[in-house]
Amino acid sequence: MSEKIAFLGLGNLGTPIAERLINSGYELTVWNRTISKTEELARLGAKVAQTPAEAVTPGAFVISVLSNDAAVEKTFTNELLEKLGKGGIHISMSTISPETSRKLSGNHQEYGVAYVAAPIFARPEAVRSGVGNICISGNADAKEKVKPVVQTLVKGVFDFGEDPGAANVIKLAGNFMIAASMEMMAEAFTMAEKNGIPRQNIYEMLTQTLFAAPIFQNYGKIVAQHTYEPAAFKLPLGLKDINLTLQTAASVNVSMPIADLLRNRFVSALAKGRENLDWGALAMGASDDAGL
Numbered sequence: 001m002s003e004k005i006a007f008l009g010l011g012n013l014g015t016p017i018a019e020r021l022i023n024s025g026y027e028l029t030v031w032n033r034t035i036s037k038t039e040e041l042a043r044l045g046a047k048v049a050q051t052p053a054e055a056v057t058p059g060a061f062v063i064s065v066l067s068n069d070a071a072v073e074k075t076f077t078n079e080l081l082e083k084l085g086k087g088g089i090h091i092s093m094s095t096i097s098p099e100t101s102r103k104l105s106g107n108h109q110e111y112g113v114a115y116v117a118a119p120i121f122a123r124p125e126a127v128r129s130g131v132g133n134i135c136i137s138g139n140a141d142a143k144e145k146v147k148p149v150v151q152t153l154v155k156g157v158f159d160f161g162e163d164p165g166a167a168n169v170i171k172l173a174g175n176f177m178i179a180a181s182m183e184m185m186a187e188a189f190t191m192a193e194k195n196g197i198p199r200q201n202i203y204e205m206l207t208q209t210l211f212a213a214p215i216f217q218n219y220g221k222i223v224a225q226h227t228y229e230p231a232a233f234k235l236p237l238g239l240k241d242i243n244l245t246l247q248t249a250a251s252v253n254v255s256m257p258i259a260d261l262l263r264n265r266f267v268s269a270l271a272k273g274r275e276n277l278d279w280g281a282l283a284m285g286a287s288d289d290a291g292l
Contacts, residue, residue, distance in 0.1 A: 003027055004026075004029070005026050006030075006049070006057065006061070006062040006063070007028050007029070007031070007046075008052050008055060008063070008064045009066040009071075010032040010065075012124050012232055013120070013124060013232075015040070015041070016128050017065060017093070018041055020127060020153055022046060028041070029056075029057070030048055052077075052080055053080040053083055056084045058083060058088065059085060060089075061088070061091060064076070064091070064092050064093065065094060067094070067237065069096045069244075072100065073100065073103075078111075081110075081113050085111060086112030086113075089113065089115075089142050091118050091146050091150070092118060093119055094119065095171050095175065095241055096168055096244070097247060098172075099165060101167075102163070104164070115164055116136055116146050116164075117135075117168055120132050120133070120134045121133045122153075123218075125232075130155060131155050134154045134156070136157060137159070137161055137162065137163055140162060158170075175242075176241075179238060179262045180258050181215050181216060182222075182223055182280055183258075183282065183285075183286070185219070187286045189223060190286040190287050193287075194290055200225065203221065207220050222283075223283040226284070228277040228281040229276075231276060231278040231279075234275065234277065235269050235276075238279030238282065239266035239267065239270065242266060243263065262282065266279075269281055269284065
């Protein structure tokens with residue numbers, strides 16, 4: 001397999017992933033819809049393509065970190081897949097629906113291209129530190145070929161079998177649990193605040209004892225201090241993920257009442273003009289309800 005990688009999508013998460021690959025010795029050709037976002041990577045040695053199809057090398061890897069299902073489907077045209085061709089592998093790191101992954105996998109197969117779902121659990125700072133985790137699913141041979149690449153990015157790689165949609169189910173489940181944890185902390189911290197206890201105090205005690213885990217420590221700090229800027233993952237993307245979670249649950253007749261509550265929090269936050277804040281700003285809803 002060639003060491004050349006086409007990298008498509010340079011948002012808040014895609015850029016540090018691409019940087020890490022370049023620093024690990026991979027030769028990247030990058031593409032982004034907003035061309036100015038390629039400039040820093042070009043300074044690091046990446047080549048810049050004007051179109052997604054131009055970025056790919058026949059029979060090599062292409063990694064996508066795109067914002068949603070529609071963006072992935074629009075980018076991976078028949079022209080691109082035909083050029084990538086037999087032996088090529090698409091590593092899809094986007095948070096998209098399981099059904100979209102399955103559809104993409106079938107379409108890729110028509111051109112001899114393997115599809116591996118590989119959504120990542122990491123904020124930008126975690127990518128730079130290499131402490132995130134990746135779930136993978138898809139063709140067994142293709143997964144073995146991509147493992148050296150994905151292992152470069154994270155501390156853990158977890159294989160969920162050959163169903164192309166399986167890794168996306170796990171990613172949606174995980175993002176739902178993160179959002180639910182933020183809501184839980186928001187309600188608890190707000191109750192403490194209205195009883196005269198500083199939010200920082202309850203955060204420090206609980207995240208050093210009962211809830212001494214990275215999600216509570218990292219997101220808890222955001223919720224305790226109301227630090228929602230700069231946004232590593234904006235509120236509209238959080239709403240997108242919760243909507244995908246509810247769609248995936250409904251497709252197999254699973255009720256998720258907490259996810260419904262979270263969806264309402266996101267919708268309310270967007271209605272209040274908070275679309276440029278980090279998705280942790282869903283926690284402001286508890287403060288709003290308490291008159292704070």
